[in-house]
Amino acid sequence: MAVEPSACPEPSSPAGTQLQRLLRMAEVQPPLRTAVVHPVDALSLTGAVEAARRGLIDPILIGPMARVRAAAQAGGLDISGLELIDVEHSHNAAARACELAARGEAAAIMKGALHTDELLEAVVAAQSGLRTDRRMSHVFVLDVPSYPRPLLVSDAALNIAPDLATKRDIVQNAIDCAHAMDIPDPKVAILSAVETVNPKMVSTLDAAALCKMADRGQIVGGRLDGPLAFDNAISVEAAEAKGIRSAVAGRADILIVPDIESGNMLAKQLFYLSNAQSAGIIMGARVPIMLTSRSDPEASRLASCALAILVSQHKPAKYLR
Numbered sequence: 001m002a003v004e005p006s007a008c009p010e011p012s013s014p015a016g017t018q019l020q021r022l023l024r025m026a027e028v029q030p031p032l033r034t035a036v037v038h039p040v041d042a043l044s045l046t047g048a049v050e051a052a053r054r055g056l057i058d059p060i061l062i063g064p065m066a067r068v069r070a071a072a073q074a075g076g077l078d079i080s081g082l083e084l085i086d087v088e089h090s091h092n093a094a095a096r097a098c099e100l101a102a103r104g105e106a107a108a109i110m111k112g113a114l115h116t117d118e119l120l121e122a123v124v125a126a127q128s129g130l131r132t133d134r135r136m137s138h139v140f141v142l143d144v145p146s147y148p149r150p151l152l153v154s155d156a157a158l159n160i161a162p163d164l165a166t167k168r169d170i171v172q173n174a175i176d177c178a179h180a181m182d183i184p185d186p187k188v189a190i191l192s193a194v195e196t197v198n199p200k201m202v203s204t205l206d207a208a209a210l211c212k213m214a215d216r217g218q219i220v221g222g223r224l225d226g227p228l229a230f231d232n233a234i235s236v237e238a239a240e241a242k243g244i245r246s247a248v249a250g251r252a253d254i255l256i257v258p259d260i261e262s263g264n265m266l267a268k269q270l271f272y273l274s275n276a277q278s279a280g281i282i283m284g285a286r287v288p289i290m291l292t293s294r295s296d297p298e299a300s301r302l303a304s305c306a307l308a309i310l311v312s313q314h315k316p317a318k319y320l321r
Contacts, residue, residue: 018143018150019277019303022181023056026306029313031058032108034290034305035097037119038090039112040067042075043294047301048110049077056305060085060106062093071113090114094122101287102129108308110290120158123285134316135159135169136284138291139177140267141307143277147234151270152178152186152254156263157291158282164206167256168213172317173283174254175222180314181307189233189252190226191262195242197227203258210256221317222254223247230255230266279303281311288312 034057039045045068051057061068061079065086072079087093094114100106111119123130138157141150154174159166171188178186190207197204207226214224225248231238236250244250257263270276278300282289288308292301 018141019279019299019306021150022141022279022303022306022310025182026056026309027054029309031055032305032309032312033058033060033106034108034110034308035060035062035100035106036110037097037112038063038093038114040064040071040090041113042071042077044112044292045071045077045079046075047292047296047298048112049075049079049082050298051302051305052082054302056302056309057108057110059083059110060097060100062087062096063090063112064088090118091122094119095128098122098125098128098130106287107312108288108290110305110308111292116157116291119289119291120282123282123289130285130287132284132286134173134284135162135166136282137166137170137173138280138282139174141177141181141279141281141303142267142270143303144270144274145276146274149253150181150183151234151252151276153263153267153270154254154256156257156260156267157280158260160260162259164209167206167210168219169284171210171219171222171224171254171256174256175219176314176316177281177283177307177311178253179221179317180310183253186222186253187248187251188222188224188226188254188256189228189248190224190256191230191233192227192258193229195228195232195244201227203227206258225249226256228252277303279307281307283311 036048036059048059060083062085097109137155140153155170192203204227211224225246233252239249288311290304
C-alpha cells in the first residue's frame with residue numbers, strides 16, 4: 001500500500017549508535033567458534049584477540065606459527081590461551097579454515113592478513129563444502145551519523161557485474177541479514193541513476209524485474225521498490241519532490257547497487273565524507289564470513305564479529321526458485 005512521505009525529516013543518530021546496538025545484541029550470546037585465517041600481522045591479530053576478550057568469538061588462529069607468534073609479540077598480545085593451527089602458507093590457512101567450517105568445527109570464518117581474493121577462492125571452490133544454492137554476496141552494515149537507522153549496502157565487494165539471477169540472491173541475502181539484525185520487514189531500494197524504467201539502462205530493467213519477483217514470491221521478507229536514485233531512496237524530501245509515493249522511498253533500510261564499482265564508491269564516500277562506520281559480512285555460504293580491511297577501526301572489526309553471531313543464529317528465508 002502506498003505511503004505518503006512526511007515533510008518532517010527523521011532525526012539523525014549519534015555516531016556509533018547502530019554498531020553499538022549490534023554489539024549489545026550479540027554480547028548476550030555465547031562466543032562464536034571462528035577460524036581466523038592467516039593473522040600474521042599485529043592489526044589482524046589484535047582484532048581477533050580483542051573480539052575474544054570481549055566474548056564475541058572463540059578464535060582458532062590458522063597460519064605459520066612463527067609468524068603468528070611474531071605478530072603477537074609485535075602487538076604486545078597474549079595468545080597463550082588460544083588454539084593455533086600451524087600451516088605453511090596463506091592459501092593453506094584458507095583451505096584449512098574452510099575444512100573446519102565444513103565439518104562444523106568452526107561456525108564462522110574471519111579474514112586475516114591475506115588478500116580477499118585468496119580467501120574467497122578457497123571458499124567458493126567446489127570442494128570447500130561451504131557453497132549453498134545461493135550465490136554468495138557481501139553486505140555492508142553502515143552506521144551513518146546523519147541517517148536514523150542502520151543502512152545496508154550490497155553488493156559492494158564480491159560480485160562484479162551481477163546478472164538478474166545473481167541480484168535476486170544479493171537482495172535475499174541482504175534481507176536475511178536485516179532479519180538477523182531484528183529488522184523484521186526491511187525496505188529495499190534497488191538503485192539506479194534514475195527512478196523510471198529506461199530500456200537503455202539495464203539497471204532500471206533489473207530493478208523493475210526484482211520488484212515483480214518479490215510480488216511473485218521469488219524474493220521474500222522485505223518490501224522492494226525500484227528503480228530509485230540514491231537521493232529519493234534515502235531522503236523523504238527528495239522522494240516527495242519527484243512525486244514518488246511508496247513505503248520504501250526516503251526510508252530505505254537496504255540499498256542494492258547495480259554493480260561492484262558503484263557500490264564500492266558509494267560505501268567509501270559514506271565512510272570518508274559522512275564519517276560512517278561499518279560492519280561487513282559475506283552471506284550465502286554455510287557459515288558467515290567476516291571480511292575486514294586493513295583500514296577498519298576496532299569498532300568495525302568488533303561489529304563484524306557481532307553481525308556474524310547474529311547471522312549464524314538466523315535461518316535463511318526460503319523462496320521460490
